[in-house]
């Protein structure tokens with residue numbers, strides 16, 4: 231993976247709280263077998279409204295999405311992150327995030343930056359006022375900078391290191407194989423184990439006729 | 441020196457730490473990995489691309505649930521079919537046990553895992569599905585994760601997780617007869633908000649919880665995610681052991697005794713500190729229902745759609761305004777006057793045998809109102825079998841409801857069971873988001889008993905007020 235140190239891009243404000251992953255991408259579009267190809271399904275229902283911010287031609291190419299509170303709440307579908315990324319977003323700024331969404335975001339190099347509500351509101355105001363308003367998110371210094379504004383943010387240490395150094399998450403953990411094997415030897419003997427079995431037919435099914 | 445008192449959450453967490461480094465997330469071992477067709481294809485692809493193998497197929501169980509139809513054994517949708525076929529191939533290649541669509545053991549992943557005894561107290565469980573918290577009902581730590589984490593667990597059987605904060609939710613007082621697990625959890629989310637438990641793991645406790653069945657506990661833990669929590673759990677007790685004993689994957693004989701001895705230590709110690717405590721007196725609760733488009737927007741069924749002025753927080757007010765517009769509701773409307781055209785009983789929240797019994801008790805001898813479509817979808821084929829053995833399906837069919845095969849069905853609008861056009865649905869599932877059940881669907885979350893009464897009356901109704 232390429233190291234990810236910082237991103238600079240134009241911002242677009244989406245002034246809605248509790249934006250859930252079903253809005254970001256409805257379930258019916260989560261049937262692909264790939265991690266890409268989701269750009270057309272991002273906010274697909276909301277985009278039917280011509281007033282929806284993402285439809286504003288002056289905002290085309292914006293890569294920093296400014297949300298509100300509890301962004302990405304709901305389902306664990308990573309498709310929500312893939313859709314945002316496929317559309318061209320590299321950063322989402324919000325006053326809080328759904329926990330699973332934030333985790334998924336960092337795993338895909340989409341920076342989920344949490345800042346206080348007033349700060350997010352000011353960024354949204356500035357973005358609304360000026361389509362050229364640019365935001366820089368610096369993962370190394372854990373700082374967001376924009377036209378004289380400067381705000382520090384917190385980020386999970388492991389997620390940050392992996393991105394800054396361009397490391398493969400799984401490879402890092404596999405490096406601890408010995409520790410994992412040690413742990414496995416000390417597990418309770420009664421813990422359940424599975425083995426593949428042949429299917430057992432459901433038998434006589436009375437399907438609903440109505 | 442006596443050890444410091446610990447919460448149940450800390451005990452189970454510490455038991456699974458493979459490695460802890462200061463300032464870093466802990467590396468946790470995962471005892472059970474549940475997978476399904478919708479969130480796993482890209483994870484297996486990732487493994488293949490990197491030349492990696494599934495580390496512990498024997499700790500992995502696969503189910504087909506999200507995409508499957510519930511009125512036929514044929515998956516007509518080509519993309520859904522491709523996901524299912526991909527899962528079958530991946531499981532065959534990796535030696536993973538898979539309960540296929542059409543298998544007697546098939547069902548929703550969060551219903552089947554517990555029902556076969558694969559989920560036990562003190563375990564760590566993950567699944568690429570946000571409602572994995574369901575398994576917390578057994579005193580297990582159960583997390584929903586995305587596809588990247590699914591791949592990580594397939595490859596390493598571990599997950600690096602920062603230790604979340606802990607939250608105790610105490611249910612005190614006498615539980616009224618018409619109030620069930622679904623009402624308790626909806627009341628909690630209405631109180632603390634849809635992100636009220638953000639960054640926390642919840643332990644549900646108190647005398648009211650002790651009296652709730654395993655099915656009800658699963659309903660409650662299931663919706664922890666709707667409160668924004670990473671997980672939710674309940675200390676194991678006699679109810680837990682009685683449920684588990686004799687299930688296919690539960691330990692037997694001397695191993696059972698050893699397990700119970702260990703499980704009995706899985707309680708929060710006297711004096712253990714939580715980061716936050718919320719207390720809810722259940723004595724005055726009544727059946728709950730949602731009016732808005734997030735699960736926190738809920739009120740007692742006998743109350744009204746809230747006035748916008750009742751929201752002091754401008755953000756909550758704006759959200760309420762938007763929700764009312766989507767739901768096409770006017771403040772001041774009595775909830776129990778709202779007419780519905782669809783009723784869905786099912787999902788990993790309320791698709792268990794107890795839920796079907798509750799619905800049948802209300803439907804018995806009554807008829808679904810004209811113009812109302814009612815779907816009853818068992819959470820697993822085993823639940824279906826059991827319901828038929830008890831004759832519940834006769835009650836359902838006689839009332840005019842549809843009796844279906846098992847799957848996620850109308851919980852999420854991914855398979856064929858989807859609301860088309862502007863519809864209003866009383867649903868026992870867990871999410872009332874815009875478009876969740878279909879592009880223009882309006883969802884009211886309710887308990888199975890309320891769903892059944894609603895089907896009969898044609899409007900949101902508590903069972904107690906049926907004639």
Ligand code: SF4
Pocket residue numbers: 505506548549550569571787788789847848849851852869870
């Ligand atoms: S029933 Fe609904 S919430 Fe449960 S696993 Fe299926 S889609 Fe997810």
